[in-house]
Amino acid sequence: MTTIARVRAVPGASGFFFDDQRAIKRGAERDGAAYRGDPVTPGFDRVRQAGEAISVLLELDDGTVATGDCAAVQYSGAGGRDPLFRAEEFVPVVERPVADALVGRPAEAFAENADLLADLDGPDGERLHTAVRYGVSQALLDAAATARGATKTDALADALGTDPADDPVPVFGQSGDARRDNAEKMLLKGVPVLPHGLFNSVEKVGEEGERLVGYLDWLSARAAEIGPAGVDYSPRFHVDVYGVLGEVFGPPFDRPEVADYFADLRAAAAPYPLQVEGPMDAGGRAEQVHAMAELRDGLADAGVPVDLVADEWCNTLPDVEAFVDAGAADVVQVKTPDLGGVHRSGEAVRYCEGTDTRAYLGGTCNETAESARTCAHVALATDAAQVLAKPGMGFDEGYMIVTNEMRRALARRDLRQSRVVADD
Structure with missing residues (x-):
């Protein structure tokens, strides 16, 4: 059995920007790659600001490393979504309460580890931000696939009880x-x-x-x-x-x-x-x-x-x-x-x-x-x-x-x- 030995979190860049959708709908004007005007959605400093991510590294006891990236949608805080995701704010969450829950767990047990993560609270008793759950679960899936010598497709299909596609999805x-x-x-x-x-x-x-x-x-x-x-x-x-x-x-x-x-x-x-x-x-x-x-x-x-x-x-x-x-x-x-x-x-x-x-x-x-x-x-x-x-x-x-x-x-x-x- 392969176990999770350590959890690390590394701040990084995402593939686009965080945009204040409410401000844009209210008429914020484009200014080149930016927008003019004041933000409306809580957490935003500007109508458009750089996207952020956290790379999650699960170091397994056999020396391999499984990875996943915490990321949030472009229009964070809109339409009932979780608030703006700031990497520096959530690095300690990944490396403390999340790590405490996962270290020592069997890497092969994706379904059980994912359910544990879904029920885990943050340091103040609030539910973990969706971006954190997203990135850590990716790393857990990678760890399960690596430990089993399988694809992530097969590891997830086994957990869900599905028959995977035979051809690429459109x-x-x-x-x-x-x-x-x-x-x-x-x-x-x-x-x-x-x-x-x-x-x-x-x-x-x-x-x-x-x-x-x-x-x-x-x-x-x-x-x-x-x-x-x-x-x-x-x-x-x-x-x-x-x-x-x-x-x-x-x-x-x-x-x-x-x-x-x-x-x-x-x-x-x-x-x-x-x-x-x-x-x-x-x-x-x-x-x-x-x-x-x-x-x-x-x-x-x-x-x-x-x-x-x-x-x-x-x-x-x-x-x-x-x-x-x-x-x-x-x-x-x-x-x-x-x-x-x-x-x-x-x-x-x-x-x-x-x-x-x-x-x-x-x-x-x-x-x-x-x-x-x-x-x-x-x-x-x-x-x-x-x-x-x-x-x-x-x-x-x-x-x-x-x-x-x-x-x-x-x-x-x-x-x-x-x-x-x-x-x-």
């Missing part, structure tokens, strides 16, 4: 504000789901939503023009509007005016399927579930085939369950840093099994290469509907990291299975 590219240049890169590379788009203001969507319609019309035309040649390339379009359509139209969302607008979006995206993430932000989970269900019913009654993706107020496992149980979304984003432990993300994906809601294993541009690689294994272990290319907003790097990690994991699993067959 990757979802995110463009950032370079929504045309990066979308063209995605089309050239044949990305299955694209482009996110970052439509996080009325200015970007249009006073009547007309700019989003125009963008989808352009995207559809470019997909036909520059998509991969010689293959049947039929991407799924996925745009995130950060609740802005709720500002453009307002409730109730099942009225004909709203359905007609979504029909315009669908026509612009044709012939490619379309899903719209976070159409409104109703200010609370119950309100958001109601608004999303209202819009979904309205689109169904009008015969408008646009899928809705839950994001705002869909942060924790109970949140995911609430949206799925209410039939309030066609897709739920499992926002991995907000779920805390990676096993909770796996459980959230599994909760969608047998329902008409698909699970999108998401996250944030503000993660790290380490956490993105771990999430590739979560996607494979649970056979999610799609997985986010991350970190960063440059697209290419995140797409490479997630795609290559899945392919390596599948190759390792194939090699291991072929050896078992040969031995038999």
